[in-house]
Amino acid sequence: MSPTLLWFRKDLRLADNSALAAAIELGAPIVPVFIWAPEEAGAWAPGAASKWWLHQALKGLREELRAQGGELILREGTSLAELRDIIKTTGATRVLWNRRYESSLRELDAQVKRALREDGLQVESFNSSLLNEPHTAATGSGQPYKVYTPYWKKVKDRPLPPLALPDLPAMRFPESFPWSTPLESLNLLPAIPWYRGFETHWLPTEAAARGRLDQFLSAAVEDYATGRDRPDCDGTSCLSPYLHWGQIGPRQVMAALADRTDLAGAGASVYAKEIYWREFAYNVLYHFPHTPDQALRAEYDSFPWESDDAVLKAWQMGQTGYPIVDAGMRQLWQTGWMHNRVRMIVSSFLVKHLLHDWRAGAKWFWDTLVDADLASNTLGWQWSGGCGADAAPYFRVFNPILQGQKFDPEGAYVKRYLPELRKMPAKYMHVPWEAPDSILEYAGVEIGKNYPAPIIDHKVGRARALAALEQFKSA
Incomplete structure (x- = not known):
């Protein structure tokens, strides 16, 4: 079978990855790809600290894929041009990815999807980073929510979406891979190593994300309702950077929370509302894309x-x-x-x-x-x-x-x-x-x-x- 190109972006994990699940189900060899194209994000390209994290996350994902017998193809440049080059080299006939919700990136993805379909490829996108995509929640008059509590009431009782990959099956890869840019050549790490302190606080891997969640659910979640306000205590999950780069997803977090706690309990319920506050943030950004630079009011x-x-x-x-x-x-x-x-x-x-x-x-x-x-x-x-x-x-x-x-x-x-x-x-x-x-x-x-x-x-x-x-x- 011709290969399937799997385009990683802000979903740098193998577990509960909807696009990866779809690629595995097809049964064809998978070519995993990440393209560093900061210019496409405009003024909100990743900052210095985010780039440090991204470097480590890509390194971790590459190691995970190699352990499965695969490879992560790294490229730098224009997304569409690099995808087309990889498609030409590998003979891939399908391209899969998980959706993004920032305005400029959403528009870019739509353009890439149209162009590749015009090239004759099968192109599909999936949701792997939210419990509820922004277009699925509106007020009674059909307007987007601007206040959290009504939004929360709208979505809180919806069934939790199932995990895309509860257990990771074996993946098929091609016998050979196209050329890949060395990770160091992406220059994600600054020349002056001011980030050394980060290394004592963070391990930016998918396994570390699961470990953080497990540690949190084993202890701090019980007192989260009050502990979350105490910076002098270890009372939070510290999962935000892992969620941002998709090394763990909200479906995984909520599934573990439901499995290991009483969701009606004080700590678990407050933590769940924080996960939905993140969802609300994406709801606002999606419907009001000007807000990073202009006040909503x-x-x-x-x-x-x-x-x-x-x-x-x-x-x-x-x-x-x-x-x-x-x-x-x-x-x-x-x-x-x-x-x-x-x-x-x-x-x-x-x-x-x-x-x-x-x-x-x-x-x-x-x-x-x-x-x-x-x-x-x-x-x-x-x-x-x-x-x-x-x-x-x-x-x-x-x-x-x-x-x-x-x-x-x-x-x-x-x-x-x-x-x-x-x-x-x-x-x-x-x-x-x-x-x-x-x-x-x-x-x-x-x-x-x-x-x-x-x-x-x-x-x-x-x-x-x-x-x-x-x-x-x-x-």
């Missing part, structure tokens, strides 16, 4: 944002003088990831206390997060900016002092990422500028020297944010 595009490179840099580098904010930003820089509660704190601080455009924060996260997912990143930042779907009102300003005291009461999280405060007593951990001179001397902290003074007073920042809101409303 268009009036907020005229909000009186400020622009100060020095202030933005202080936030990026974790030098704001607010320990919970600075710990979060340094966790991001060191590990490529940030606890979700802290993401809300640092984004609120940038948008409200510092009055900087949510897009500046979204772009920084995009470049530094290993789980930089366009749908989730956009929804999260517009939530913080009060300008998106189901957004927090702009007048709700997180108090970084109280947030730190409530969710990192002993300062364990802060100490982990701000070693200059490691001897600060818990009483003053989140307000080191209020500590008596004797305490500061004991802790070795000099405010304004080895740890910055607050970049803005909390009360002043809150008042300024509310004043900007009133100016915006009256404009």
Whole structure:
């Protein structure tokens, strides 16, 4: 039989892979392909941290395929041109892939599908990254959802879709493969190895994703309803980067959750709602493709944002003088990831206390997060900016002092990422500028020297944010 070309993109796994399942069912030899074409994603091509993860994920997928007797063909260039070259070399008559939902990539896939079908090939696409594709959920009037709770009620009782490959059968491969670009030639790793810290925190493989899920379901899920808000504890699954690159899929997560927990239990039910929040993010991105660059609530595009490179840099580098904010930003820089509660704190601080455009924060996260997912990143930042779907009102300003005291009461999280405060007593951990001179001397902290003074007073920042809101409303 003529080969089937299997085009991998953001589905870098063998288990529960719908396109792979279809290819195996055909019975023909399979030619697995990945094409590095960042220009096709436009302004939202993968950032530096995502490229580090992608390098490791491709290496892992290649090893998995080799263990099965296959190979992963790597190419760089224009997707259609590279597919056509591989088709010509192998004599493939079918091309299969799993769907993407970002606007530019969705349009590209449609163009590729039309072109290849005009070439006489069989081309099919599948869903392997969502429980519910965006076109399957609409309001009673046929409109897309902009609020999470009605969306959740619409889809929560739908039967969970079955796994495409509960068990991986043997795959057929051709006797020889076309040429492949060396992984190192894709230049996904930066010349300066600033990412070394990532390697102590992450193993970006499909097997590691399953291991993370198993570990989470064995312990932390039970207390997830409260534990998810504590950055000082290991209370989350940390599956977001694996989900982003498709090394595990939501069907697998939900199937395991249903199998090993009571879905009505406090922890499991809250975790399930987080999986559906990711689904909601894709629903918004699909129906409102302009939102990565423009507010869903268009009036907020005229909000009186400020622009100060020095202030933005202080936030990026974790030098704001607010320990919970600075710990979060340094966790991001060191590990490529940030606890979700802290993401809300640092984004609120940038948008409200510092009055900087949510897009500046979204772009920084995009470049530094290993789980930089366009749908989730956009929804999260517009939530913080009060300008998106189901957004927090702009007048709700997180108090970084109280947030730190409530969710990192002993300062364990802060100490982990701000070693200059490691001897600060818990009483003053989140307000080191209020500590008596004797305490500061004991802790070795000099405010304004080895740890910055607050970049803005909390009360002043809150008042300024509310004043900007009133100016915006009256404009």
